Amino acid sequence: xxxxxxxLLARARSIREDIVxxxxxxxxxxxxxxxxxxxxxxxxxxxxxxxxDPRSPQWPDRDRFILxxxxxxxxxxxxxxxxxxxPHDEIMTLRKIDSPVEGHPNMKRLPGVEASTGSLxxxxxxxxxxxxxxRVDGKSYHTYVMTGDGEIExxxxxxxxxxxxxxxxxxxxxxxxxxxxxxTGPAEEVLNMDPIDGKFTAFGWxxxxxxxxxxxxxxxxxxRANAVKGMPTCIVSLTHKGQGMLNLLRRLGDTNFHGKxxxxxxLNEALAEIAAS
Amino acid sequence: xxxxSSGLQSKRELGKATRDAFGRALEALGADHPEVVVVDGDVxxxxxxxxxxxxxxxxFFNVGIAESNLVGVAAGLAASNKTAVIAxxxxxxxxxxxxxxxxxxxxxxxxxxxxxxxxxxxxxxDGASQMGIExxxxxxxxxxxxxxxxSDEGSAKAATKAMLEYKGPVYLRCGRPEVPKLYPEGxxxxxxxxxxxxxxxxxxxxxxxxxxxxxALDAAEALVGEGxxxxxxxxxxxxxxxxxxxxxxAKETGAMVVAEEHLAHGGLGSVVAYTLAESHPVPIxxxxxxxxxxxxxxxxxxxxxxxxxxxxxVEAGRSAAGAKKR
Numbered sequence: 001x002x003x004x005x006x007x008l009l010a011r012a013r014s015i016r017e018d019i020v021x022x023x024x025x026x027x028x029x030x031x032x033x034x035x036x037x038x039x040x041x042x043x044x045x046x047x048x049x050x051x052x053d054p055r056s057p058q059w060p061d062r063d064r065f066i067l068x069x070x071x072x073x074x075x076x077x078x079x080x081x082x083x084x085x086x087p088h089d090e091i092m093t094l095r096k097i098d099s100p101v102e103g104h105p106n107m108k109r110l111p112g113v114e115a116s117t118g119s120l121x122x123x124x125x126x127x128x129x130x131x132x133x134x135r136v137d138g139k140s141y142h143t144y145v146m147t148g149d150g151e152i153e154x155x156x157x158x159x160x161x162x163x164x165x166x167x168x169x170x171x172x173x174x175x176x177x178x179x180x181x182x183x184t185g186p187a188e189e190v191l192n193m194d195p196i197d198g199k200f201t202a203f204g205w206x207x208x209x210x211x212x213x214x215x216x217x218x219x220x221x222x223x224r225a226n227a228v229k230g231m232p233t234c235i236v237s238l239t240h241k242g243q244g245m246l247n248l249l250r251r252l253g254d255t256n257f258h259g260k261x262x263x264x265x266x267l268n269e270a271l272a273e274i275a276a277s
Numbered sequence: 278x279x280x281x282s283s284g285l286q287s288k289r290e291l292g293k294a295t296r297d298a299f300g301r302a303l304e305a306l307g308a309d310h311p312e313v314v315v316v317d318g319d320v321x322x323x324x325x326x327x328x329x330x331x332x333x334x335x336x337f338f339n340v341g342i343a344e345s346n347l348v349g350v351a352a353g354l355a356a357s358n359k360t361a362v363i364a365x366x367x368x369x370x371x372x373x374x375x376x377x378x379x380x381x382x383x384x385x386x387x388x389x390x391x392x393x394x395x396x397x398x399x400x401x402x403d404g405a406s407q408m409g410i411e412x413x414x415x416x417x418x419x420x421x422x423x424x425x426x427x428s429d430e431g432s433a434k435a436a437t438k439a440m441l442e443y444k445g446p447v448y449l450r451c452g453r454p455e456v457p458k459l460y461p462e463g464x465x466x467x468x469x470x471x472x473x474x475x476x477x478x479x480x481x482x483x484x485x486x487x488x489x490x491x492x493a494l495d496a497a498e499a500l501v502g503e504g505x506x507x508x509x510x511x512x513x514x515x516x517x518x519x520x521x522x523x524x525x526x527a528k529e530t531g532a533m534v535v536a537e538e539h540l541a542h543g544g545l546g547s548v549v550a551y552t553l554a555e556s557h558p559v560p561i562x563x564x565x566x567x568x569x570x571x572x573x574x575x576x577x578x579x580x581x582x583x584x585x586x587x588x589x590x591v592e593a594g595r596s597a598a599g600a601k602k603r
Binding site: 060106107108114115116117118119121122123124125126127128129130131132133134136137155156159160162163166167 | 314335336338340341343345346348349350351352353354355356357358359361376377379380381384385386
């Protein structure tokens with residue numbers, strides 16, 4: 001387990017490196033929103049939770065991961081590229097003309113992308129659809145959805161939450177990447193959705209609150225989610241926006257750092273901080 | 278007189294409402310199409326998807342009064358290889374959930390069939406809030422969507438089958454009232470994107486869909502008395518439009534009327550004008566709801582007040598034919 005954990009921690013660092021490299025090369029994007037989710041995405045793709053086959057992206061029995069917070073696409077692209085869905089160097093074409101590695105995920109163009117997202121609030125409903133399809137087909141695959149914490153201000157999330165509870169979708173797990181910031185400021189100041197776990201509990205979900213930047217806690221939470229019967233699970237994943245380069249962001253005087261890439265001159269400093277994390 | 282209360286002012290024999298024809302067809306086709314699933318927004322007894330639901334309860338999901346989620350759930354089902362059929366009032370499914378139709382269905386090209394029932398003003402007394410009169414424009418605007426507006430029971434049934442067999446997003450517009458039968462039982466030529474010529478003529482073409490096709494035929498009969506022989510095209514598919522049929526009609530008849538139970542902007546009239554403007558421009562007149570919401574009232578009275586009658590088509594036809602270059 002310890003060796004495996006070390007390997008996964010290295011993987012999370014590698015994903016963070018990819019995130020800052022590709023967004024700095026692109027000259028735009030959302031590295032901080034991507035980096036908060038690195039442990040969860042690492043655990044799913046490399047910690048044994050997602051049954052998937054990069055050589056057969058449409059394998060009907062695969063587990064699904066839907067990145068509803070589509071602006072965090074770089075964390076998904078890093079995981080897909082490192083899994084072998086497409087050549088790793090393609091991540092450096094992020095946001096460039098003719099590249100399928102678009103600003104927000106486009107399932108029609110990039111293998112491994114389960115949903116085209118970028119208009120917030122829609123991924124959980126899509127996840128409910130996949131989970132219902134599994135039931136219709138008698139399949140045992142699991143569907144994971146990740147939203148942001150600002151994203152759950154969208155009413156559709158709560159429509160979806162109610163419907164997932166109605167159909168007792170224990171094959172559905174939602175991870176709320178609670179990184180505490182949205183575009184213009186702290187999430188609880190923009191529109192306070194606390195208590196997030198209490199709301200999902202009230203909607204009929206099993207809930208957990210974890211430190212989502214602690215890989216061990218993430219692995220345990222996903223294990224517990226798999227064991228839940230008769231209801232969907234929501235993991236409120238408490239994270240830091242920009243985790244892995246927080247010292248740099250503090251020095252730059254912007255711990256939200258929403259929707260912008262690191263300037264090229266700060267890239268090495270960020271990579272050094274990630275390597276030391 | 279038959280049809281007096283239907284709002285359709287036709288002496289033709291009434292058939293089922295297009296929503297009923299859709300519901301029965303869906304129920305029947307469900308047996309041979311195990312991949313079809315239906316998601317309902319708690320209006321299944323209005324849209325008639327409940328008939329499918331009663332027969333195939335394991336493939337029917339009522340997610341409540343929540344159109345945004347309804348569309349997203351359908352998109353997820355389609356992404357897992359289902360043919361997802363969703364139905365609600367045309368006004369609610371297209372307007373309430375437009376971003377979801379755009380982002381979760383149109384953009385990834387999901388195999389979702391969107392059925393808007395209670396379209397147009399012919400729903401009557403429930404009033405403007407319930408009347409989908411902009412739905413065709415909205416759905417035509419989304420890349421990749423096929424948009425179908427059947428005119429009668431038989432064509433709605435055929436359209437339902439064609440829709441399920443087509444791979445990709447489709448919008449099917451249905452209505453609430455019983456409508457005149459236009460096609461003989463079991464003999465409905467229906468191909469997506471191919472207009473049906475219901476009557477030939479050399480002086481004018483009336484292009485119509487939905488409930489306006491029956492009125493177009495009545496108008497064509499009336500125009501004979503004025504020496505105008507009108508062709509009538511049932512343009513059941515608005516997108517992709519049957520460009521060949523339109524260009525031939527423009528060349529061969531030289532004048533056109535477009536009649537639809539829809540607002541002026543972005544409906545069939547706009548599509549026809551756009552198509553002909555760059556290929557074979559001819560005088561065109563439009564019979565539609567212009568740029569206004571309607572109100573409560575009996576269907577007949579509403580259609581008359583808002584200008585959706587055979588008489589208005591006759592007027593428009595006279596004007597279009599008269600504007601031709603001699």
